[in-house]
Amino acid sequence: MKDTNEITREYFERFVVEQRLIDSFVADTSMELFGKTFASPIMLPAFSHMKSMGEGRENGLIEYSKAAEKLNVVNWIGMIENEEFQEILNVNSSTIRIVKPYADKDKIFSQLRYAADNGALAVGMDIDHIFGLNGYDVCAGELMDKQSLEDIKAYVEYTDLPFVIKGVLSVQDALKCAEAGVKAIVVSHHHGRLPGALPPIMILPEIKKALADSGIKIFVDCGIATGSDAFKCICLGADAVSVGRAFRPALYENGIEGVVSYISKMNDELRYMMSFTGIRDVNEFTSDVLWDLNTLKRQ
Template sequence: MPEQYPGPKGLIPVTSGKAEDANIITRQYLDSILVEMRVLDAVEPDLRTTIFGHEFTSPIVMPAFSHLNHVGENGRKPMTENAWAAKKMGMMNWVGMEPNETFEEIAAVGVPTIRNIKPFADHNRILNEIAHSKAQGALAVGMDICHVPGENGKYDVVDGIPLGPVTVDDLKTYVQAAGETPFVAKGVLSVTDALKAREAGVKGIVISHHHGRLPFATPPLLLLPEIKAALKGTDITIFVDGGIETGYDAYKALALGADAVSVGRAILWPLLKEATPGVMRQVAKMNQELSQMMMYTNVHDTKSFDDSVLHLPR
């Protein structure tokens, strides 16, 4: 009999261990978190959020898209269009695996951007990209610590470039190389890795299963409270991604302890179809939904979330 996962709409068969299963489980978990209403004394909330010393208009941040290299009708690439949307809306930008030349184009937009680096087998390549990111004025640099195995059970290869393992000592080296620039570990999905990342000296983590890379992955929001508690007393910024499609989803992540929420596929199609205007429209809608939920629950600003308003599945 295939394994089944209890969701709010009944049992979900989980048979393959592929990304679709992890993403279905994540979606079902998000939908199963219920919210109570606290409208007395509620006012229109302030969404402004400060991360790594920069103030942004919202705790919703751009995702670490990669490999969107085709050129649009205006001569700009989707990654650059995304950066322009972030700049115009006062948001944090994030960039995935791209060559130095592409990152220079994105950095030229002038929006605070975190550059995410793959765990390349060639450590010199990693150090080179960290140095280049700092030279371009990156807000922070990060690494997909979860992108080590490939589907064949060996180290993955991306765009012909071999990846390799990431040890705590490796992470310490990258943090030291980043210097005053904050370093973020992306792909944390356990208290164990969160504590190791803290030991290495990171300034931020992204709780994520990288859109289902791990077969049968735990929903990020299921582990968020445990990880938040384990990092209590530190200055580590906690980002969350995975299945965040609306401002309502973002609200749940923020109420459970996230400092900021990364949205990916919800803006991917607007980005590819309509470029900057499509992204701006989608993010504006999500900000409206987030503001609505904050008003319904008497949350006045992004420092005042209260997880007691949530009712988690049993």
């Protein structure tokens, strides 16, 4: 079987773009989310387990969080303890905090509470980390556990922050998220945790349709590396996208400035493609500028 990430990459390449120039002008990439305005719908990812990249350098999580602040884009953070999370909030308060599906429910509630009390932008859980090959996953020594609809309802009710479920890859789960009252989902296979998982943008239009009028924000990640990838995701129904592994070499080599430069270049390409397709701002995205090379039909 082909690698999941390879399948996702190939799916991106299926789409080509129609040009709509007359009456178009330079597009505005700014985006509103959870009461704040950001410069771009391109966001930094929920990462964890990064160390300092070298002498005189900070932890990678801090460096990319600083880059997000500089870029005025939404920042995400994954598995860390509350004290480390405070260090992230000190440099970037526009951070969405993703809590693991721990077996220890007290730990979940403690991290949800900490995020709300200390000014995170939103909070959520990556449900695609529940299972490991031997049963429930053990991640960095911590046991994970199943998460029911009732559990998710309880988290939504517990926190005053918008609650996000990360790792939705079916209409079924998307509808359960809606029933639980979540404010956003991330359509994701978490860099290929499920062998042969379908590409997030393949299921995205179906999920978008199923959640129409729900007000739920739909984010996408996995394999997004260019402004063109981001453009295709948003055309197909995403409100915003996260970029993860693609910027890592830039982070390792040039730290904060490396990430700023990588994401700025992506946003320039996104703006360019929006301008070329008559999409003047993020509210005007439409799927019908994309054609599918396999079916030779527009989306």
